[in-house]
Amino acid sequence: MALELKAAPEGLMSDAELAAWHDIPPAVISDELNRTGAMAAAIKPLAPGMKVVGQALTVQTMVGDNAALHYCLTVAWPGAVIVVDAREYLDTAVWGGILTYAAKHVGVAGVVIDGSVRDVAELRESGVAVYARGAVPNGPHKGWGGSVNVPIQCGGVAVDPGDLIVADDDGVVSVGRRHLDGLLVRCRARIEREAVMLQRIDAGATTVELQGLPPAAEFGG
Numbered sequence: 001m002a003l004e005l006k007a008a009p010e011g012l013m014s015d016a017e018l019a020a021w022h023d024i025p026p027a028v029i030s031d032e033l034n035r036t037g038a039m040a041a042a043i044k045p046l047a048p049g050m051k052v053v054g055q056a057l058t059v060q061t062m063v064g065d066n067a068a069l070h071y072c073l074t075v076a077w078p079g080a081v082i083v084v085d086a087r088e089y090l091d092t093a094v095w096g097g098i099l100t101y102a103a104k105h106v107g108v109a110g111v112v113i114d115g116s117v118r119d120v121a122e123l124r125e126s127g128v129a130v131y132a133r134g135a136v137p138n139g140p141h142k143g144w145g146g147s148v149n150v151p152i153q154c155g156g157v158a159v160d161p162g163d164l165i166v167a168d169d170d171g172v173v174s175v176g177r178r179h180l181d182g183l184l185v186r187c188r189a190r191i192e193r194e195a196v197m198l199q200r201i202d203a204g205a206t207t208v209e210l211q212g213l214p215p216a217a218e219f220g221g
Helices: 015-019 026-032 067-072 097-105 120-125 183-202
Strands: 003-005 052-061 081-085 093-095 110-117 129-135 146-148 152-154 157-159 164-168 171-175
Touching: 003 067, 015 052, 026 164, 026 171, 026 183, 052 067, 052 110, 052 152, 067 081, 067 146, 081 152, 081 164, 093 129, 097 120, 110 152, 110 164, 120 129, 157 171
Parallel strands: 003 146, 052 081, 081 110, 093 110, 110 129
Antiparallel strands: 052 146, 052 164, 152 157, 164 171
């Protein structure tokens, strides 16, 4: 397979626009997207407390090959989140300490890999938020090519270059740019509603009442 290397997507969000999403949990975003956008549960942060907000630099790799990941850093922008379809293959790592070190030098904020990484201790200390399906010592080849900044899937979710990526301890959500209009306002409104729910629980309400569920004897009737 040849290497397909495309430039960064146009019309990237400003730092201020991205910063507005930093206090919005992925769970809230997924709820407001009708329970969609969340990547597979197996894709998790390498350490507790990792968080990242940025736009997707997408990469499609061949199984066990990471040539495309080296090339993607030549078109990476500060704040990018590299999102990789590594074919869910777990027995060969396609990302490790050297790539993380290089990614940090060009300002990459995070990496999300539907596959495996290695050098986990280094990655945890790097300051780059790394999410992956697995970890394994076995290293990759570099002879099969791949694609950079093309539509991919990651964790069962379609991801286009420039899509908004928000991740925390729960996992990763991807938001297509066509879904962004009004979404931030709706997310903030949901957070406010949930805060009111907590106050009502403190006042004695049950979650059955708050969710508008029927009495137990009538459920499913």
